[in-house]
Amino acid sequence: MDAALGRRITAGCRAVGASGVACADLSGTGEPAVRTIRLPFDADRAGVRPPSLLWTADKQGAILFPETGYVLVAGTVPFMTAAVGEGIDTARARFGRHARALAHRCPSLAAVAAAHPPAHHAWSRPAEVEPHSAAARQLDLLDAFTRGAYGAGDFARDWWEARRTSQASGERLRGPLGDLFDRVFMILEDYSIHPELAEPGDLSDDELRAAVTEVFTKRPSED
Known part of the structure; x- marks a missing residue:
């Protein structure tokens, strides 16, 4: 997770009135307890590493961080509008280009992009x-x-x-x-x-x- 993604998560949370996100480590090797990360969201300071799942208390927004290189974001219209301000399809199209550019280094991204194509031309x-x-x-x-x-x-x-x-x-x-x-x-x-x-x-x-x-x-x- 980089600073730009941190700003997206922060914007989405604020749009739905959330003061932070819950975070769970999905690796099975850490503590099972869920911890809370307050806004503004900073992945490095919070120590968020893949695989992890983050969500708002009222479940209006969720971020799955399955592996290094990408996250999957879902949520209500207010959350998504703020977190993905350019629009969902535009974000998907950009990710497709990103996946193609990094195909030699991160071949797994191509499959992720193919599974989430833009819905509209x-x-x-x-x-x-x-x-x-x-x-x-x-x-x-x-x-x-x-x-x-x-x-x-x-x-x-x-x-x-x-x-x-x-x-x-x-x-x-x-x-x-x-x-x-x-x-x-x-x-x-x-x-x-x-x-x-x-x-x-x-x-x-x-x-x-x-x-x-x-x-x-x-x-x-x-x-």
Whole structure:
């Protein structure tokens, strides 16, 4: 386990209100008692070695560390969204590339990657998006909002919800479509859903609609 994984575990725990994780040594050679590791999680200081199993007290998140080189992470949507912020499929795809790069040193990683392939192809254009996916919902919201059929606050709220669902479901975007969604994300970062919490420089409802319309009209074609 490295520092990056420690940050992921810490983020997942905090997202579900956990102050730490329980840890069990699965080697059969250590003490059978389960110990608690407090946040922030640091594998080196905590002395976590494979094979080990870690989990939150309410079982909203779990991390299996079977051998050096990888871990398997599972949990509820809030836990996974925070721990695997890039999305499950993106993480799986990256691990597949990692396994191929280290095939000569760690041949066992190839079998792990093959057992956990991405569930979705990476969509690059609207026409490729599965109709009932969260990404399709985001496209519908963009269309309705830019046509004036959706209020700014409702659009922002529902967009963030659909984005979280898309990430938790492992949906992957790339190319022109990924760029479009990234630009909308950046625009919404400057908009407050709650007017009473708006800061100087935040976009107004009209400014949000104008900015989103501008990027959406330049979206990739449906071909």
